[in-house]
Amino acid sequence: MATAIQRTFIVDCPWCKAKVAASESGRAERGGYDEDAGEPYGSKVLVGICPSCKSILVGETDQIGFEGYDSDEDRWSDVVRIYPKPPKVFSSYRIPKVVRDSLTEADRSLQAGANIAACVMLGRALEALCRDILDSVPETTTTTAPAAPAKPKKKIMLGEGIKKLRDNKVIDDRLYDWSQQLQAFRNLAAHPEDITISRHDAEDLQTFVNAIVEYVYDLADRYEEFKSRVDARAKRKKS
Ligand SMILES: [Zn+2]
Structure with a gap:
């Protein structure tokens, strides 16, 4: 045999x-x-x-x-x-496809040992999150001047985006610090310089980006659902 x-x-x-x-x-x-x-x-x-x-x-x-x-x-x-360690799964239906796709690509890059590519994809995911959230936040500046002719809308870049997320209280100071680290690595990774990024660092950055996406979408959704249940119960008690 x-x-x-x-x-x-x-x-x-x-x-x-x-x-x-x-x-x-x-x-x-x-x-x-x-x-x-x-x-x-x-x-x-x-x-x-x-x-x-x-x-x-x-x-x-x-x-x-x-x-x-x-x-x-x-x-x-x-x-x-x-x-073990399956790819992170998010529950919110509000997460844009470009954010999900970038996170998937980042995970596959990490598994393939492509740490620089992973950092680029993580930056792309966070930049897409900034655009998605900030495009739905009204500008806080008020002006009485006659309306200027509408300029074509400028796309928000990562650095400006994360600052605005913090200013609008979408993320707190800690998440802002993580975002700044990611931006620094993303900038290194996106330019044709001779650099190396360790897998350990890239994995940590992945954990931070996952936490930011979870905080901004999943946990916000979950809290809204929780609050509407509590409010509905309170209303029923009153009537
Ligand atoms: Zn092993």
């Missing part, structure tokens, strides 16, 4: 902070032809063990090429880790 060949898959280990060839011990797979969409699909979830620290790793991959359909052979996307 031939000995089974040990299957492996390449995935990011958050403890070793590196891509490792995890030895596969299990998988779930689905695929076929989607009649409605008129195209084939395939996805896999792989379970394995890190060869170095022996921790359990779970990754997900989607089929991006189908033999005999659009490719000479079946091709799969890079495996993205979903356990």
Whole structure:
């Protein structure tokens, strides 16, 4: 009897902070032809063990090429880790797509060891948050002068945006400090200088940006819901 060949898959280990060839011990797979969409699909979830620290790793991959359909052979996307430390999930429906997409790209960049790219994406996410929130905040300056002809609206940049978020009390001083750090790293990352950014620093910045997004959207939504329940109860008691 031939000995089974040990299957492996390449995935990011958050403890070793590196891509490792995890030895596969299990998988779930689905695929076929989607009649409605008129195209084939395939996805896999792989379970394995890190060869170095022996921790359990779970990754997900989607089929991006189908033999005999659009490719000479079946091709799969890079495996993205979903356990442990799954990508952060937000609940608010108000979070703009560009913020969500930038955060997803940042996470994938980190898993691929592309720390500079991750910082650029984190800056993009925060800049998009600034634009989304500040475009809906009325300007605080009042003027009695006759209205000037409308100028094309200037897009808010990251540095100005985070200051305005603090001035409008959307974020507090601590979140403002984190935002300033992110801006500094983003500026370094966006210019073609010879720099390195450690994974440790990039991961911390990711945690800060996630916290800001959660604070500005998810927690604000949750508090509104909580408050309307409390108010409704108080009204019922009165009547
Ligand atoms: Zn490991």
